[in-house]
Structures are given as structure tokens and as C-alpha cells.
Amino acid sequence: MRDFMAVARFGGRLYWRDKVALSTSVALSLGLGIGMPFLMAKLRPGDSGLLLDMHLGLLAMIMTLSALLQAAVNLSARRDQLILKRMRATGLNDREIIGGELANIAAQAVLLALVVTVVLYVAAGMPTPGNPLVLVAFVVAGAAVLSLLGAAWTVAISRAELAAAVTMPWFMLAGLGAGGFGPIIQLLPSWVGTVLNLLPTGGIVEGARFAYTGEGNVLLALLNLAVWTAIGLIVLRYRFRWEPRKS
Amino acid sequence: MIQVNGLTKSYGDFQAVKGISFEALPGEVFALLGRNGAGKTTTIEVLAGFQPADAGQARVLGLDPMKDRRQVRRRTGIMLQEAGFFPDLTVVQTVESWRAFTPAARPAHEALELAGLLDRSATKVRQLSGGEKRRLDLALALLGRPDVLFLDEPTTGMDPEARRNTWEVVRALAAEGTTILLTTHYLDEAQRLATRMAIMDRGEIVASGGMAETLATQAGRVSFELPEGISPQELPLPVTMAGAVATCRAEDPDLAAQRLLSWAAEKGLRLRGLEVRTASLEDLFLEGIGNA
Ligand SMILES: Nc1ncnc2c1ncn2[C@@H]1O[C@H](COP(=O)(O)OP(=O)(O)OP(=O)(O)O)[C@@H](O)[C@H]1O
Numbered sequence: 335m336r337d338f339m340a341v342a343r344f345g346g347r348l349y350w351r352d353k354v355a356l357s358t359s360v361a362l363s364l365g366l367g368i369g370m371p372f373l374m375a376k377l378r379p380g381d382s383g384l385l386l387d388m389h390l391g392l393l394a395m396i397m398t399l400s401a402l403l404q405a406a407v408n409l410s411a412r413r414d415q416l417i418l419k420r421m422r423a424t425g426l427n428d429r430e431i432i433g434g435e436l437a438n439i440a441a442q443a444v445l446l447a448l449v450v451t452v453v454l455y456v457a458a459g460m461p462t463p464g465n466p467l468v469l470v471a472f473v474v475a476g477a478a479v480l481s482l483l484g485a486a487w488t489v490a491i492s493r494a495e496l497a498a499a500v501t502m503p504w505f506m507l508a509g510l511g512a513g514g515f516g517p518i519i520q521l522l523p524s525w526v527g528t529v530l531n532l533l534p535t536g537g538i539v540e541g542a543r544f545a546y547t548g549e550g551n552v553l554l555a556l557l558n559l560a561v562w563t564a565i566g567l568i569v570l571r572y573r574f575r576w577e578p579r580k581s
Numbered sequence: 582m583i584q585v586n587g588l589t590k591s592y593g594d595f596q597a598v599k600g601i602s603f604e605a606l607p608g609e610v611f612a613l614l615g616r617n618g619a620g621k622t623t624t625i626e627v628l629a630g631f632q633p634a635d636a637g638q639a640r641v642l643g644l645d646p647m648k649d650r651r652q653v654r655r656r657t658g659i660m661l662q663e664a665g666f667f668p669d670l671t672v673v674q675t676v677e678s679w680r681a682f683t684p685a686a687r688p689a690h691e692a693l694e695l696a697g698l699l700d701r702s703a704t705k706v707r708q709l710s711g712g713e714k715r716r717l718d719l720a721l722a723l724l725g726r727p728d729v730l731f732l733d734e735p736t737t738g739m740d741p742e743a744r745r746n747t748w749e750v751v752r753a754l755a756a757e758g759t760t761i762l763l764t765t766h767y768l769d770e771a772q773r774l775a776t777r778m779a780i781m782d783r784g785e786i787v788a789s790g791g792m793a794e795t796l797a798t799q800a801g802r803v804s805f806e807l808p809e810g811i812s813p814q815e816l817p818l819p820v821t822m823a824g825a826v827a828t829c830r831a832e833d834p835d836l837a838a839q840r841l842l843s844w845a846a847e848k849g850l851r852l853r854g855l856e857v858r859t860a861s862l863e864d865l866f867l868e869g870i871g872n873a
């Protein structure tokens with residue numbers, strides 16, 4: 335536990351000096367997450383249902399950016415720079431290394447999501463959730479699952495330079511499925527929406543929507559996150575590459 | 582203590598290490614030698630628990646490096662042949678960060694002092710020279726006061742002074758009882774530091790033994806330019822010719838040189854470019870991999 339926290343703290347220190355993390359995760363998440371709903375609130379004042387839909391769609395997108403993409407970029411870079419290998423040369427075990435890195439990334443993602451949400455309550459008049467604890471629980475669990483999946487996704491990233499490009503589909507699909515680009519999904523066949531709701535961000539949005547409105551199936555949302563957690567863990571366990579050299 | 586017995590490791594269907602066995606005792610510097618691709622790094626990585634062995638046994642401090650990796654790692658220091666740093670951290674920040682991962686770590690300044698890097702503490706890692714990075718590697722490997730130290734080409738890229746400094750550190754650690762497994766392409770380094778060695782070639786050990794004993798069984802050489810008008814058959818000792826240079830191999834090269842010189846004096850000849858060399862690890866090395 336002590337070692338796990340040491341890795342997480344170390345990751346945190348590096349995060350805030352990492353210009354790529356600051357410009358994609360932090361700047362883009364805050365910009366999109368606050369900017370878009372804010373514009374919507376200006377264009378259609380008073381339509382709080384629309385504002386919430388927009389926010390939940392963007393929440394899926396910014397959490398994909400700040401957790402899944404950030405974990406994929408960060409871990410594939412550390413793998414390729416042989417930093418993971420060096421970390422393994424210490425007394426740290428594999429779980430502490432990946433777990434610590436992911437704990438930091440998930441914590442930053444939660445922080446960003448909360449900042450965005452609170453700013454929207456205060457500045458755009460978004461309604462507050464009926465059940466704030468459920469909201470926080472889904473944001474935290476969602477950030478953890480998405481970072482885990484980001485780590486697992488590094489198996490699909492042959493070189494760190496490609497990390498952002500290879501991870502982009504997650505972002506686009508998350509936005510499409512959750513309505514972050516607006517209600518485009520209604521123009522597509524209904525099965526597309528059903529499939530996209532199976533994404534981990536589908537579970538997060540479903541849980542968050544329940545926290546706000548009391549509508550939606552929390553159990554299904556939890557099941558979704560549980561299944562993705564299992565997938566992430568299995569991929570990590572059997573496929574994760576610690577160094578660029580393939581064996 | 583390191584024990585290796587019939588260790589085999591393949592990558593796909595390429596066998597990188599083919600059933601090697603050796604042992605290194607506490608307080609001993611054991612040199613693993615061999616040309617590029619011989620399997621030295623692979624052996625070290627298996628011993629350090631980075632990869633599982635396919636067959637055979639590896640024991641470090643009596644433990645299985647894969648199964649008891651945590652215990653093994655906590656008592657070993659590793660200088661990997663290749664590993665990365667965070668370029669934006671300074672030298673001392675790097676060491677401090679690594680201390681957080683190392684139980685009972687040395688103070689940062691002590692590790693940096695040992696590695697001869699104290700005066701570069703405030704420099705960012707990206708600005709370090711190749712040899713300085715290698716010293717930082719050494720500082721990190723020594724952080725945990727390890728009982729077993731793996732040094733994979735530790736002095737590559739170091740200047741002569743840094744190499745000497747590193748040798749001093751290695752000797753001092755061995756004197757304190759640390760078991761040290763060293764790979765190097767500098768045979769003089771191995772000859773100076775190691776008490777025992779093994780030469781690997783294509784995954785196999787082709788020669789091994791105590792450094793002093795092994796060298797003692799090796800022939801030395803005397804070489805000189807063959808005087809004009811003399812044929813090799815006229816010389817008092819058998820030689821091999823390479824161009825105009827005659828080389829005579831002898832267990833006692835000094836004695837052979839004396840014989841050749843007195844023969845030349847009798848004939849009124851001069852032996853130009855006379856060189857007497859006792860057996861070196863280099864001869865042994867070239868011979869070992871030549872026979873393989
Ligand atoms: N992950 C890997 N996948 C495939 N082949 C590998 C891998 N690692 C090593 N090899 C191969 O195994 C052989 C032994 O490699 P190793 O790194 O152990 O050599 P070495 O003795 O340390 O060489 P050098 O002196 O150049 O460092 C090489 O031919 C190398 O190409």
C-alpha cells in the first residue's frame with residue numbers, strides 16, 4: 335500500500351509537469367466539458383433537460399480523454415522509454431506500478447469531472463443531482479474503469495507516437511453514444527445506440543443520469559462497469575507488454 | 582548468491598540461452614563474457630525476474646527470481662543494459678523519486694557520491710552525457726544496499742576516470758560481501774575485477790573457471806619481425822607467421838623471448854618490434870569463441 339501510494343504520488347508530480355497531459359487531458363477536458371454546455375445554455379436558456387443531456391454526453395467524452403486516453407498515452411510512452419522496465423527493477427511489484435499510475439490518472443480524471451460539473455452548476459445553471467453520492471460513485475468508478483481500460487488498450491498501441499490516434503475511436507464512439515455531439519444518434523438505426531450504450535461510458539452516463547433524474551437502471555450500469563473491469567484486468571494480466579521488445 | 586543450473590530461454594523458436602550453469606558466491610565478482618547476442622542480458626533478465634526461464638533453475642539468494650520476485654528485488658540492485666529516465670527530472674530528483682520505491686534506501690547524496698555524480702545533482706537528466714547517465718544508473722542500482730548486484734555493461738560510455746571509480750565501488754561492495762554478476766565487453770575490466778568468469782557464445786558457455794587459474798593455463802606470446810633472409814624454420818622455436826611478423830606461443834613467454842634473443846645475438850641479428858605478452862583474457866576469449 336505504501337509503495338502503491340508512492341507510485342501514485344510520483345505519477346501525480348509528473349502529471350502536472352507533463353505538457354501533453356496538461357494540454358490534452360486538462361485543457362481539452364475543461365474546455366469541452368465547460369465550454370459546450372455553457373454555449374448551449376446561452377443559446378437555449380431555460381432548457382435544463384437539454385443542458386443536462388449535453389453535459390452527460392460531454393462527461394463521457396472528457397472522462398474518455400482524461401482517463402482512458404491519458405492512461406494509454408502515459409503507459410505506452412513509459413513502456414517505450416523503458417521507464418516501466420526501470421520501475422520493475424525496484425522492489426515494486428507489477429500491480430503496484432500499474433495500479434499506482436492508474437490511481438493517479440483516475441484521481442486527476444475525477445478532479446477534472448468534478449470541476450467541470452461544479453462550474454456548470456454555478457455558471458450555467460445546470461440542475462444539481464437528486465442523489466449526489468451516486469453521481470460521485472459513478473464518476474469515481476468510471477474514472478477507475480476507464481483508466482484500467484486505457485492501460486489494457488496499450489496492447490493495441492505498437493508505438494507510443496500512435497497512442498492518441500489509435501485511442502481516438504474510443505473518444506468518438508463515447509461521444510456519439512452518449513450524445514456529446516448532440517442527438518446525432520437519433521438519425522442512426524436504433525441498434526447503433528444500443529451497441530454504443532454497451533461502452534463503459536454508456537454505464538457511466540446511465541448511472542449519472544440516475545443520480546440526476548432517478549431514471550435509468552443503476553444495476554445495469556454497475557454490471558456494465560463490472561464487465562469492463564473484468565475485461566481490462568484479463569487483458570492486462572495476459573497481454574500487457576512491459577517493454578517495447580516483443581517476445 | 583546466484584545459482585544457475587541448465588538455464589534455457591527462447592524467444593519464439595530462437596534459443597537465446599541454451600542450458601547454461603554457473604554459480605557466484607557472496608563477495609565474488611563473476612564476469613559473464615561473450616560477443617553481441619551471446620545471451621548475457623537474457624541471462625541477467627531471467628535472474629532478475631524480468632522473464633521466466635523456459636527450463637532449468639535460477640536461484641538468487643536461494644529464492645526463485647520469478648516466484649519470489651518481490652523478495653529478490655528488494656535485495657538486488659540492477660544496472661540494466663538499457664533503461665529509461667524521466668528526462669525532465671534533475672539527477673537528485675530522480676534519485677529521490679527512486680528512494681521512495683526502495684526500502685531502507687541510502688541517502689541520495691551517498692548514492693550520488695558513490696557514483697561520482699554529486700556535482701551534477703541539479704542537472705536535468707536530458708542534459709546528461711552518455712557516461713553521466715550510466716553513473717546515474719549505477720547510483721540507482723546501489724540505492725538499496727543490495728546483497729546481489731547485476732551489472733550489465735556498467736561502464737559502457739564512461740570515461741577512464743569514471744570507469745576506475747566504478748571499479749573501486751565494485752571492489753568495495755564485493756569486499757563487503759555483495760555477490761556481483763558483471764557483463765562487459767572490456768576484457769581488461771573483467772580481468773581486473775572478476776575472480777571467476779564464464780564466456781558465452783550463442784547461448785552456451787564455452788569456457789569458464791577462476792580468472793587467475795584459467796589465465797595461468799593459457800599460453801603467452803612473443804612476436805617480432807622476422808629478420809630478412811631468415812626463414813621461419815631456422816628459428817629455435819616454432820612460430821606462426823602473419824605477414825612479416827612471427828609469433829611464438831609459449832607457456833612462459835619471458836623464457837621464450839630470452840631464447841630467441843640469445844639466438845639472434847649469436848647470429849648477429851636484431852629482432853625488431855619484439856613484444857612479449859603474458860596470456861590475457863582477450864586471447865582466451867578469442868580462442869573460446871573461435872572454437873565454438
Ligand atoms: N525480446 C526478444 N525477442 C526476440 N529476440 C530477443 C529478445 N531479446 C533478445 N533476443 C535475442 O537473443 C539473443 C541474445 O540477446 P542478449 O540481449 O541476451 O545478448 P547479449 O549477450 O546481452 O548481447 P550484447 O553484448 O549485445 O548486449 C540476441 O540474438 C537477441 O537478438
Ligand SMILES: [Mg+2]
Pocket residue numbers: 621622623662733
Ligand atoms: Mg546485453
